[in-house]
Structures are given as C-alpha cells and as structure tokens.
Amino acid sequence: MTPEFRYEVIIYWSDEDQAYVAEVPELPGCAADGATYAEAISNVEVVIREWIETAHELGRPVPQPKGRLLYA
Template identity: 70%
Template sequence: MSNDYRYEVILYWSRRDDAYIAIVPELAGCAVDGPTRQEALSAVEVVIAEWIETAKELGRPIPEPRGRLMYA
C-alpha cells in the first residue's frame, strides 16, 4: 500500500470532538480524527489508501489530486 498520495488534507482542532480532524475534500467522506496532529495525519494516510482500494474494488472513479496544499 503506497502512501505517496498527493491529496489536499484540511487539518483542524475540533473543540466539540476534543480531537484534531483531518478531512480529504477530494475524496467524499474521507475524514479521520486523532488526539494529536501527528496521529490525525498518520491516520488520514491509511484512510486515503483504504478509500482508493475500496473505490478500485467497486469500480468507482478515483479523482486525480488537484495539486493544491498537502495540508492546511
């Protein structure tokens, strides 16, 4: 499983969830949380790979990365 994906990741602190949230806007529903920034970013790499693997298995299109920020 490669984790050299170039998708934009939006990372922010959620007071309501008491966690960092990492969202991948280009991949519908692709989001994770973690107690630290590093854990959220590590977890989002795994979820991106799983999202892509599932899309391939289901024959769904995989969006090309737009080449924007790696995280914001």
C-alpha cells in the same frame, strides 16, 4: 511521495470531538481524527489508502489529486 498522498488535507481542531480532524476534500467522506496533529495525519493516510482501495473494488472512479485547492 506516492500519488495517494498528493491529495490536499485540511486539518483543524474540533472542540466537539476534542481531537484534530483531517479531511480530504477531493475524496468525499474521507476523514480521520487523532489526539495529536501527527496522529490525525497518520490516520488519514490509512483512510486515504482504504478509500482508494474500496473505490477500485467497487469499480468507482478515483479522482486525480489536484494539489492545492482554494476553499478560503
């Protein structure tokens, strides 16, 4: 597993969007959606990669994945 996919991803169904939403709490604003659970995961993997690439291009820090976070 590459480091960019070690971030915790929270997935939930959004009635408002009629889609599954995948959020990455450690990367502000990093989220994706999909018609299926698998599609949301696939889409968020792309967005994580793009988030990290953009941060590098802008000279911004990229947080190290902490693994499981406790939000509940």
